[in-house]
Amino acid sequence: MVIDLSPFYGATTPFDRLFETLWPSMAISQRGTAYPPVNIGEDDENLYVRCEIPGMAIADIDLTLTDSSLVIKGERKAERGKYYRQERPTGVFQRVVNISGGVSRDKVTATMRDGLLEVVLPKSDESKPKKISIMTV
Amino acid sequence: MADSVAKAEERRLPRVKPATDIIEKEDGFYIYLDMPGVSKEHLVIDLNEDELKVSGKAEYALAEGQKLGHVEFGGGEYFRSFTVSHIVDKERIKASLRDGVLELHLPRQEKAQPRKIEIQAG
Numbered sequence: 001m002v003i004d005l006s007p008f009y010g011a012t013t014p015f016d017r018l019f020e021t022l023w024p025s026m027a028i029s030q031r032g033t034a035y036p037p038v039n040i041g042e043d044d045e046n047l048y049v050r051c052e053i054p055g056m057a058i059a060d061i062d063l064t065l066t067d068s069s070l071v072i073k074g075e076r077k078a079e080r081g082k083y084y085r086q087e088r089p090t091g092v093f094q095r096v097v098n099i100s101g102g103v104s105r106d107k108v109t110a111t112m113r114d115g116l117l118e119v120v121l122p123k124s125d126e127s128k129p130k131k132i133s134i135m136t137v
Numbered sequence: 138m139a140d141s142v143a144k145a146e147e148r149r150l151p152r153v154k155p156a157t158d159i160i161e162k163e164d165g166f167y168i169y170l171d172m173p174g175v176s177k178e179h180l181v182i183d184l185n186e187d188e189l190k191v192s193g194k195a196e197y198a199l200a201e202g203q204k205l206g207h208v209e210f211g212g213g214e215y216f217r218s219f220t221v222s223h224i225v226d227k228e229r230i231k232a233s234l235r236d237g238v239l240e241l242h243l244p245r246q247e248k249a250q251p252r253k254i255e256i257q258a259g
Contacts, residue, residue, distance in 0.1 A: 037209035043202045050197075052210050054173040054237035081160035081167065088156045088171050114195075115173030115237015 028076065028091040035093045036072070036117075044128065047121040049097050054115030055088075061117065063110055070097045070119060102127035150196065153213035155239075165244035166225065172215050173237035180239065182232055189219045189230075191239065 020031075028035045041048040049070060053061065062073040071094065078090040102124035110119045158169040172180070174195030183190040196212040199205065221227065224245055231242040 034209075038207065039197075039205055039209060040207040041199065041203050041205045043200070043204070048203065052173040052237075054171040055169075056236060079158065079160055079167065079169065081162040084159040084161065086158050088158050088169060112236065114176050114234075115171070116197075 024089075026086050026089055028089045028093045031089065034095060035089060036095060038072075038095060038097060040097065045122060047099065047103065047123065049119040049121065051095070051117040051119075052115060053112075053117050056112070056115070056117075058110065058112040058117070061110075061112070063119065065099075065103075065105060065108060065121075068099060070099055070121070071095070072097070072117070150194065150212055150214045153215050155191075155193075155215045155217055157217060165242060168219065168239075168241040168243065170215070170217065170239040170241075171237065172234075172239055174212060175215060175234070175237065175239075177234055180234060182239075182241075184221070184227060184230065187221050187223075189221050189241070190216075191218070191241075192216045193239075 025031055036051045036053045039048075039050040041050070049072075051072060053072075053074065053076075055076060056074055060074055062071075064071040064073070073092075073094045075092045076088075076090045078086075099121065103121045104124045107122045108119065110117065112118075155170040155172050157171075158167075160167045160169070170191060172193050172195065174197060175193035179195070180193040181191075183192075193215045194212070195215070221230075221243065225243040226246045229244045233240050
C-alpha cells in the first residue's frame with residue numbers, strides 16, 4: 001500500500017477522469033469505479049443483490065454476511081501468455097453492500113449463472129410490511 | 138407491426154463492446170471476451186472469410202413485483218469483430234462459454250508452427 005501525503009493527493013482533475021474513462025486501468029485496485037458492479041433489488045419477500053463477475057466460479061467467490069453488510073470478495077486471475085490486448089480487469093476485488101433492516105441470515109442463498117452472481121436475502125418477519133387493521137369502536 | 142415492435146425492443150438495449158483479451162500461447166491464440174449474462178442460446182459466432190464476428194445478448198428481466206433500488210449495470214447487446222490472420226487454422230477454431238466468459242481458441246496452421254532449421258554441414 002502506498003501512502004501519499006502530498007497536498008494534491010486524491011485530487012482528480014476532469015482530465016484525469018477523462019483519461020480514466022477512455023483508458024481504464026486493467027488492475028481493479030487502480031480503477032476509479034467500484035468493482036464488481038452491483039444491482040440491488042427488492043420485493044415484499046426478499047432483497048436481491050446482483051453482481052456481474054464474469055469468469056468466476058461460485059467456489060472462488062468469498063461471500064461474508066455480517067450484521068449490517070454483505071461482503072463480496074475474490075480475485076480475477078490473468079491468463080499467462082503473450083498479451084496482444086488486455087481489456088479485462090484483473091486483480092483482487094472487494095465490494096461491501098450495506099444491508100439495512102432485518103434479514104433471515106440462515107436462509108440466504110447465492111447462485112452464479114453466466115457470470116452473474118445473485119444473492120437472495122429473505123427478509124425477516126419483523127421487517128416485512130404489515131397491515132394494521134383498524135377497529136371501529 | 139411485429140417487426141417494428143421487435144426493432145424497438147432491440148434498440149432498447151445498449152450496444153456494448155465486450156472487454157477482450159488476446160493472448161498468444163504455445164498452441165495458438167486465445168481470445169477471451171467478458172460477456173456476463175449471455176447464455177449459450179443467445180450467443181452467435183460467425184466466421185466469414187477472415188472476419189470473426191461475435192454477438193450476444195444479455196437481458197435481465199425483472200420478476201413481477203420486484204423493484205431495483207440501486208443500479209450499476211444493465212443488459213446489453215455485445216458485439217465485436219476480429220480479423221483472423223492467415224496463420225490461423227480456421228477449420229479448428231474452438232469456442233467455449235463458461236461463467237460468462239467466451240473463450241475462442243485459434244490454433245496456428247501446422248505449417249506456421251515455428252521450427253528449427255537443420256543446418257547441413259557441407
